[in-house]
Amino acid sequence: MQSNDARIIRGAAIPTAAVGVLATAVGAGVAGVDGASGVAFGVLVAAAFFGGGLLSLGYVGRRWPDLFFGAAFLIYTTQMGILLVLLLLLRDASFLNGRAFAAGVLAGLATWLAGQVRAHLRLKTLYVEPERASVSAGDRS
Template structure:
């Protein structure tokens, strides 16, 4: 993984994990041990779903840049569908507090998206590949008289 990709991943995952830790403490105080477990599971779901999506999208951008936008839309749609399936499967669980899970999931997702937007705004990524002019003679353009 190139250093820009790792930097972007770290700049998005660290704030998300920090919010997850805060949510775990708050959920533990409010809803007890099951609330803390729900917050941890919610944080892990966001980091895994969004992290895998970010890696897949960055690799697509490098190998098939013409498919970047379509791949992004398909990836986010697939993530939402997987998340809805995951929520439907865990709706009646007694392993953890579902409300703590849901609120943590929401908060962590918002923080991830905001941190990702900030990381991309701060990154100095070239969008045009500079060419090497060594050995190439300057070509004259226009009419020569």
């Protein structure tokens, strides 16, 4: 993993975890144990989906940079398909509150995206490769 990828993931995961703890406490206060488990699971699903997508895209970008946009589309559609299957499986789950789960997914999604945008804006990305140290200004002809 490149250091830029690690900074972006860290910049999104830390705020998402903090909001997840706060949202879980609110879910517990509003809907009890079912609400807390629903919110916590929702935030975890959002963080896992976005984190997994970023890790996958980082791998593809390093290994096959010419396939980056196609891979991004494939990863996104795969994530949405997995999310659909997960939502269908959890439709009648008695161990979590459905509204709390949805609130947790939305809270995790919004926080992850805000943290990722903030990390991208703070990241100093080189647009041009710097010259090697062995080539000095006087050696250029």
